[in-house]
Each structure stands twice: as structure tokens, then as C-alpha cells.
Amino acid sequence: xxxxxxxxMMVGAGLAGIGAATIGNVRQSTGAWTPAELAxxxxxxLRSLExxxxxxxxRYAGNVQAAALGRDLFFxxxxxxxGKVSCATCHVATRDFQDGKPLADGVGRTARRTMPIAGTxxxxxxxxxxxxxxxxxxxxxxxxxxxxxxxTRAQYAHIVAEQYRAQYETVFGRLPDLxxxxxxxxxxxxxxxxxxxxxxxxxxxxxISRVYANIGKAIAAYERRxxxxxxxxxxxxxxxxxxxxxxxxxxxxxxxESGLRLFIGRARCVTCHNGARLTDDHFHNTGVPLxxxxxxxxxxxxxxxxxxxxGEFNCTSRYSDAKPEDCEELRFAVTSGPELIRAYKTPSxxxxxxxxxxxxxxxxxxxxxxxxxxxxxxxxxxxxxxLVPVRLSPNERHQLIAFLGTLxxxxxxxxxxxxxxxxxx
Amino acid sequence: xxxPHTSRSWRRAPARSAFAMAAVSALAMGxxxxxxxxxxxxxxxxxxxxxxxxxxxxxxxxxxxxxRRLQRWTLHxxxxxxxxxxxxxxxxxxxxxxxxxxLPTSPRVTRALGNGDHLVEGVKFNMGGWxxxxxxxxxxAGTDTVTFNLGL
Numbered sequence: 001x002x003x004x005x006x007x008x009m010m011v012g013a014g015l016a017g018i019g020a021a022t023i024g025n026v027r028q029s030t031g032a033w034t035p036a037e038l039a040x041x042x043x044x045x046l047r048s049l050e051x052x053x054x055x056x057x058x059r060y061a062g063n064v065q066a067a068a069l070g071r072d073l074f075f076x077x078x079x080x081x082x083g084k085v086s087c088a089t090c091h092v093a094t095r096d097f098q099d100g101k102p103l104a105d106g107v108g109r110t111a112r113r114t115m116p117i118a119g120t121x122x123x124x125x126x127x128x129x130x131x132x133x134x135x136x137x138x139x140x141x142x143x144x145x146x147x148x149x150x151x152t153r154a155q156y157a158h159i160v161a162e163q164y165r166a167q168y169e170t171v172f173g174r175l176p177d178l179x180x181x182x183x184x185x186x187x188x189x190x191x192x193x194x195x196x197x198x199x200x201x202x203x204x205x206x207x208i209s210r211v212y213a214n215i216g217k218a219i220a221a222y223e224r225r226x227x228x229x230x231x232x233x234x235x236x237x238x239x240x241x242x243x244x245x246x247x248x249x250x251x252x253x254x255x256x257e258s259g260l261r262l263f264i265g266r267a268r269c270v271t272c273h274n275g276a277r278l279t280d281d282h283f284h285n286t287g288v289p290l291x292x293x294x295x296x297x298x299x300x301x302x303x304x305x306x307x308x309x310x311g312e313f314n315c316t317s318r319y320s321d322a323k324p325e326d327c328e329e330l331r332f333a334v335t336s337g338p339e340l341i342r343a344y345k346t347p348s349x350x351x352x353x354x355x356x357x358x359x360x361x362x363x364x365x366x367x368x369x370x371x372x373x374x375x376x377x378x379x380x381x382x383x384x385x386x387l388v389p390v391r392l393s394p395n396e397r398h399q400l401i402a403f404l405g406t407l408x409x410x411x412x413x414x415x416x417x418x419x420x421x422x423x424x425x
Numbered sequence: 426x427x428x429p430h431t432s433r434s435w436r437r438a439p440a441r442s443a444f445a446m447a448a449v450s451a452l453a454m455g456x457x458x459x460x461x462x463x464x465x466x467x468x469x470x471x472x473x474x475x476x477x478x479x480x481x482x483x484x485x486x487x488x489x490x491x492x493r494r495l496q497r498w499t500l501h502x503x504x505x506x507x508x509x510x511x512x513x514x515x516x517x518x519x520x521x522x523x524x525x526x527x528l529p530t531s532p533r534v535t536r537a538l539g540n541g542d543h544l545v546e547g548v549k550f551n552m553g554g555w556x557x558x559x560x561x562x563x564x565x566a567g568t569d570t571v572t573f574n575l576g577l
Contacts, residue, residue: 270553271524271552271553271554272551272552274492274493274551274552274553275492275493280492280493280529280551280552281493281551282529282551282552328495328546328547329495329530331546331547332495332530332531332532332533332546332547332549333530333531334527334528334529334530334531335531337527339526339527386524386525386526
């Protein structure tokens, strides 16, 4: 993009922020948005969130008893190598199901930032690199990661048999006989557990892996009920679409409104942060700097794309309940090409203000830093950044940050959970 | 399909094409409006192929074409003199010339439906703006390409 184009675009944006008048304490919609802009606002609001369809790969996704089991497993620290780590250790229910750390800490330190959970059931790809294609397959990755839960699938099968047998068998049917199954065995990094796994008969391995897959399916049945809740931005859009006066609960300040206008306009955030979850569910190299600490080389989707198509628990796997034709995202996935190098999934922006630090390894500490990064559009450490520079004044950066704050809201509370999404005792 | 060479070709397109430059200007004038990203000319869904061997048309299964949702298209092929083409090898690629990236999926023509119709599966667009999709067609009538522009 040339400088002259940028200049012309800035002139066009000079009208931002004059879209509402204040009458008493309540701002009045003045119809300042064009019909096309209103359509864009509507597309970003929760009223456009697509209904959550069935997960063909998980026939238990809508099963309430599976969700209850999944909820219990999610918070159970016994599902770890040291007895201290649960899913909730990093996906902290009271913090939008994330941990606020640059890199997650399980039994060791990981190489990635914890992602929030709300709304992920809508996403075709999970993890920053999309290396799994369902919530249930995602849940299984950390459980056998040496630095996250640090356990093995045989261990988890034993725990389910000992602690959750009735719950499990009500949903999934009879557990296999575990009498001869080692306590710790799985295709994991730990050599002792791996050797134990390799010595198991193939049939026993398959039985244990099926229990393991069902653990993931139960956790997914719980997680898919965690949805984004209504934010002030959503209420604002409702009122704008109705052409009605704003209430204090729906009004945006002038800065917030100007930030919204930049977001869908000249700053072009909406290009990738589109739809009601404010993500295009795709992968982009945006030239994010290398982490301050030395981590293993990370090529993002270039690796994740290959991993998902060969994934042990993907949509077309023997543990999936889907027919191959149901797995369209996987069948037509892009799995090679330079665009995938160091490309990471566009994160949802819902609750983004409450979720520092940012980027896939928490490289940027503040939203101001993030916006500064996108404005400057530096070259990527490797691969090719898709960004082009955008000139933003300090006030415009402030306005964008103000707008992003309006995307905060509680998670949608499933029945039986408190307002933070924690199951009631 | 979706090879490195394909991706680079989409990146070069704006610099070579007067049409593309017009679209860039339209973008600059219309910021804030996703639909303004669409190029103004040449958004027909019935097109002659580059060397006029074929006439092709596309019909999405959902209109208006949605963003972020997988869709199926029907590609209709006939020779330029109007004979249906049922036996052909067809590949599809595309991208966003202004953004320099390809399609988010690898769509494929999966079967012939008869009467010159061919089913295209795995079509997806992950953002609004100007998209270009191109079919490479090989049949007994010869090898050619046909390109469609989309404004989402």
C-alpha cells in the first residue's frame, strides 16, 4: 500500500466519531452508520453467531451426562503425571478459561500461550496451529504432553475405572478389563511408558485408546457449552439496528465508537477478525516477533496442517463417529505452501481486553503493543508477513483499544454452573 | 493446486493488471465498507475461458456466498460452440490478489454431474473482499483456464 493511498484513507476516516448525540445520560442513535456498515456490525455481533451444529465426530457432544463427566474430568488434577495439573490449571474458569501467562505452565513450561475456550466448538481447527480438528481431539493432546499433564492414556483409563466408572459406563458403555494393563503406558515421550505401551497387544492398545478418546469426547461435551456471552458491543449493535435510543448498558463512548469505525474501516482489523467470534478461523503469518525466551523452532500451521491430517484422533480416524464425507474441513484442508510458514490461528477478540499478554507465545504485553505491531507491520522472523503498514495516531490507537474493551462480557452460563463457568458443588 | 507457484502468481497479479489496480483504487476510496473491496468490473458468473475454448459458469449452493462456511459449487462447462463437456480434468485455485494469499482450503472438482455440470467441493472464503478463483480445464477440446472475480 502506498503512502498516498494511506493518506487518502486517513482523510476519509476524519469523520469518525460523530455518530451519536448525547441526550441527558443516554446517547441517541443518529443513524450515522451506512446500511453496509450496519450489516458489518450485525455480522460481528452475537446475534450472528451461527447455531452450534452437531459434531459428527462426537456423538456424545450433546449428551448431558457426558458433559457432567467431562466437567468433572476437566477439573480433576489426578489426570496428570504429578497429580497437580488439570485442564483448569491453564484454562482458569474465572479468567475466561485462560491463565494470563505468556507460556502455559503444566508439569513443565510449554511453548505456547493458553487459548480461551468459549466458542471454540464453532471452530474447525483447535490450537494455535490447528493441529486438531475437534474439541475432543484437542483435549487429548495436552493430557499426554510431557510438559502439560504429563500422564499416559493407560493411567487415565485406570483413573476413570477407579473414580468415574458409573458415570463413564452410563454414557459410553462397559469399560474394558484393565487387569493386565500397565498403570503407565502410552505413545508418549517418556521411554518407560512408551516401552510399556509397545509391549501391549494391539487389541488392548485399541481398547485403551478408545477409552482415551471417550475422555476427550466427554470433556468436549462440557467445553462446547462454554459460549461467549453478551458484551456491551452486542447490545450497542442491537440498539443501532433497531434505531432506538441507547441505554447506559448499550452506549459506546465517542472513543469506543471511533475505535469501532477504525476497526471495520481503515485499520482493517475486520479483515481477519470477522464474524460473531471475531475470527476467520484461519491461519496468518503476521510477523509476530520471536519470543524473548529461546523456544524450539515453531513453524505454526506449516507443521499443524500436516499433523491434523495424520492425527490419531482426527475426524476420519477410527475413534471418530463421523463418516468420511462429514469431515469436509479435513478433506479440503491446505496442508502445504509458503503461506503456512509461521502462520497462526486468528484468535477470537471476545474478552480480549482481559487477556494479556498476546500472540501465540505471549510475545506482546499489551493491546497498545499489539496495535503498534499491526500498524508497523514488521517483516516476519521467518516466512512472509501478510501485513501492510497502517498509519495510526496515538489517539486512534487509544480509540481502538477503547473499542476492544467493549467486546468484554461474561461467558454464557450453562445450567448447573456458576457465573464463571465453574460447576456448582 | 495451491502450490507455492500458485501463491506467488496471485501476489504478482495486482502489479500486472490494470483491472486489479482499479480495484485497489476502489478499496482506497471505500474503506470501512467490505463490499467496496469488490472490483467493479467483470464479476460475471458466466465466462469464456482465456483462449475461448470453453464457456464456463459457476453456481454456489448458497447465495449470497457466505464467509467462513464451506460450500459446494456447480461448475458448468461447455465448449465455446455450446457442447456440454462432461469428461474433463478440472483443478481450482484462487486467492485474494490485494492480500497476496491463496484460498483457505484446497477445493476440488469431485465428480461430473452430467449435462456439463461438475461438482466442486471444499470451497471456502475466510474474509470479505475481492477474491479470484480460477479453473484449469483439460479435455478433448483442449487446455484452457477461466477466471472468476467475487466481491464478498
